[in-house]
Amino acid sequence: MTKPLITKNLRSSPNVPKPASGRSKALENPSELDLIRTIRQKAASRDSGVRLGIGDDCAILRPRAGEEMVVTTDFSLEGVHFRRDWHSPESVGHRCLARGLSDLAAMGARPVAAFLSMSLPTKLAGANEGSWLARFLDGMMRLADTHSIPLAGGDTAQSPRMDGAGNPHTPSAAFDIVLIGAVKQGHAFLRSGARAGDVIYVTGSLGGSAAELLQLSKKPRSFSRFRNADENHPHLYPSPRVAVGLKLAASKHRVHSAIDLSDGLSTDLTHLCEESGLAAEIDASALPIHSLADLAEAQKLAPSALQLALNGGEDYELLFTAPKWTPIPRRIAGVGIHPIGQMTALRRGERPQIHLHQPDGHSDTIAPAGWEHFRRK
Numbered sequence: 001m002t003k004p005l006i007t008k009n010l011r012s013s014p015n016v017p018k019p020a021s022g023r024s025k026a027l028e029n030p031s032e033l034d035l036i037r038t039i040r041q042k043a044a045s046r047d048s049g050v051r052l053g054i055g056d057d058c059a060i061l062r063p064r065a066g067e068e069m070v071v072t073t074d075f076s077l078e079g080v081h082f083r084r085d086w087h088s089p090e091s092v093g094h095r096c097l098a099r100g101l102s103d104l105a106a107m108g109a110r111p112v113a114a115f116l117s118m119s120l121p122t123k124l125a126g127a128n129e130g131s132w133l134a135r136f137l138d139g140m141m142r143l144a145d146t147h148s149i150p151l152a153g154g155d156t157a158q159s160p161r162m163d164g165a166g167n168p169h170t171p172s173a174a175f176d177i178v179l180i181g182a183v184k185q186g187h188a189f190l191r192s193g194a195r196a197g198d199v200i201y202v203t204g205s206l207g208g209s210a211a212e213l214l215q216l217s218k219k220p221r222s223f224s225r226f227r228n229a230d231e232n233h234p235h236l237y238p239s240p241r242v243a244v245g246l247k248l249a250a251s252k253h254r255v256h257s258a259i260d261l262s263d264g265l266s267t268d269l270t271h272l273c274e275e276s277g278l279a280a281e282i283d284a285s286a287l288p289i290h291s292l293a294d295l296a297e298a299q300k301l302a303p304s305a306l307q308l309a310l311n312g313g314e315d316y317e318l319l320f321t322a323p324k325w326t327p328i329p330r331r332i333a334g335v336g337i338h339p340i341g342q343m344t345a346l347r348r349g350e351r352p353q354i355h356l357h358q359p360d361g362h363s364d365t366i367a368p369a370g371w372e373h374f375r376r377k
């Protein structure tokens with residue numbers, strides 16, 4: 001059974017009274033209060049639509065008139081989404097929030113509030129500056145500040161030190177983040193909105209995250225010094241395209257559908273094809289391939305840069321579709337926008353799928369092949 005350190009919305013739990021209560025249990029376990037204080041300090045609100053943040057039974061959000069709320073939730077699990085011997089705590093915190101922000105971007109939503117629940121081994125949960133948790137929060141809050149999203153609540157627990165049968169068990173870190181966003185009523189981009197003839201666009205470049213992960217897996221120690229968000233580290237510090245999503249949503253030019261590229265182009269575009277009941281034609285030579293993917297191919301870390309761009313995953317770029325006649329700029333919010341193909345009606349008996357056209361005129365149907373990074377071996 002896990003021991004709750006902080007109850008809902010990160011207020012002091014009933015068995016951890018406030019220091020004012022004198023000789024209380026809090027004095028026996030001051031680190032719990034320190035931990036709450038550390039989280040509250042680091043989350044100190046940069047207000048947006050949050051009327052009441054950490055400290056009460058619930059947070060209170062204040063939606064604007066004419067808006068709808070969008071909600072996304074993501075796990076970040078040690079050994080599945082990150083490794084403590086590969087990723088710095090700052091990178092884990094950044095990536096944990098980036099995944100949710102990317103989902104908000106895909107809906108064209110404005111970030112409103114984040115809620116973080118965590119289960120941590122005791123040795124990581126120190127309240128002091130420099131502890132694993134403090135550095136995790138630093139990484140997360142730096143990205144949160146960039147996107148003006150406050151941490152408005154959450155929950156913490158100690159990771160279990162035994163399994164359900166009472167056998168000793170190595171505790172690991174787990175995070176669940178919930179992000180709330182807001183979008184003008186009826187204006188959220190959906191996966192199901194694509195139409196035959198739409199041009200398919202992607203932002204930024206593809207394959208960089210998988211390529212950096214390949215490098216990281218070879219020499220994890222040389223990556224531990226990268227503690228700050230940097231565009232040149234697409235795996236450690238991905239840049240969710242929130243500003244692009246907002247500009248597209250605010251523009252009079254119509255975007256029909258969107259999805260973020262978290263699992264890899266081949267998988268995510270297939271999701272969009274399925275939801276819209278269409279097929280997609282992709283021009284291989286039009287794919288914006290990240291320079292790190294080219295480098296991985298040159299170093300023989302991957303069979304080809306194209307494979308990393310198609311299947312790599314975790315690029316957190318946006319894919320969206322818009323009618324041909326819609327003028328889409330080449331750059332939005334400083335990010336390159338690339339047309340890569342078009343949506344087509346399903347031929348008789350055809351399943352929603354992707355056809356990839358090679359420069360030599362050869363065409364292939366490609367299967368969804370995005371991978372889960374830590375499950376490959």
Ligand SMILES: [Mg+2]
Nearest residue numbers: 103106260262
């Ligand atoms: Mg998504």
